[in-house]
Amino acid sequence: MKKQSKFIIAGTATAASLLLVGCTTLPSSAELDKLTMDVAKASFRDQGIAKTDRLVLDDANRECMVADASGKPIDEKVAKSIEAANMATIKWPAGGYYLGDWKQGERIAQNGRGLTWSDSAGSSNGGNCYNCHQISKEEISYGTLGPSLYNYGKIRGVKNPYAPESAAVVQYTWGKIYNSRAYNACSQMPRAGHKGILNEEQMKHIMALLLDPNSPVNK
Ligand code: HEC
CATH class of the missing domain: 1.10.287 (Helix Hairpins)
Incomplete structure (x- = not known):
């Protein structure tokens, strides 16, 4: 009040x-x-881990907002430089092991909790993926800001995520979840890895949800 x-x-x-x-x-x-x-x-005021520095716009926020207000797409050169800077932040998983357990991935994708003033620093967050994406057919409640990810691996022909022919899709998926701006300067998708929302292990579980042929997403 x-x-x-x-x-x-x-x-x-x-x-x-x-x-x-x-x-x-x-x-x-x-x-x-x-x-x-x-x-x-x-x-707003600082409270707990939720600080007012969240209001500060970075260069990409500013450029994308200006473009949005003008009704024109962002300048191509500016977009490329934002994407390159974000690409450089991506930390690839050690040893090239990208996939964890899809069952844990489903729980993380379902969970939208975290990063509020009542959370403690370093506590684990959810991925909040269903807020914007359809993922498995079993979950009927989801947002549609992002494209459907149902059959994500199957549509892209991933039969064995560790086969050489799957490498490009697997790497792109990791990079997109880690820092979505690396591929789309004005992406509205939260940068799960870059912003420390999800840790490496959680990201691997989410990767399995999207790419493991045994995940219900690919049935
Ligand atoms: C606030 C909404 C939002 C949330 C939350 C969100 N995404 Fe997205 N996502 C998008 C939008 C919008 C796009 C498409 C535009 C773009 O490229 O950024 C997208 C694109 C993607 C793509 C690329 C799809 C393709 O065909 O190239 C993947 C993969 C993806 N999201 C996975 C995830 C995962 C996994 C999570 C949870 C960790 C998640 N997203 C959370 C909005 C969101």
Whole structure:
């Protein structure tokens, strides 16, 4: 409640200053961005592991937001450099072992818990995959922001994930889950590895869910 009233006060102050500015000249887009950021900053506070540094936009956030607002796709050169920088962050699994246990992967994909102020630092998080993807047929509740991942490995012809012909698909899948921006500068998919949402072992279980021929995803 307290938080909400603070937000309204900040919002009113912003509206008033906009009105004043309006008498003379219109605020520039940079001024509006600053005002918006001030309102956001005034509306949140650090609590536990959830810090207000989550509001800080990085270069890709900024570039993608500007492109989105203009209704045009992001500049191709800028996109390529964002993707290359993100590609360089990917940590590949030791020894080339990419797959864990699909049953544990299903539990991680189902679990959307973690990273809130009441969680302790270093506690394990869920992958939240069903929030945006269909995955196994058994789960009928899922979001559709991302494409369906049902039959993910089967559609891509992965019969044996460790066969040389599967390498490209397996590596792409790991990289995409680790840092989705490496392949799509403005991806809306959380960067599970890069942001420390999932650890290497959890990522392997998720990989098995998508790529193990025995996983219900590929039946
Ligand atoms: C907030 C929504 C969101 C969440 C949560 C999410 N994804 Fe995604 N995912 C997307 C979107 C959107 C795309 C397609 C656009 C893109 O390339 O980023 C995508 C693409 C993918 C792809 C590439 C598919 C292809 O055919 O190339 C894979 C694999 C994938 N997601 C796996 C996962 C896994 C595994 C999880 C859980 C750890 C997950 N996603 C969580 C939104 C999400």
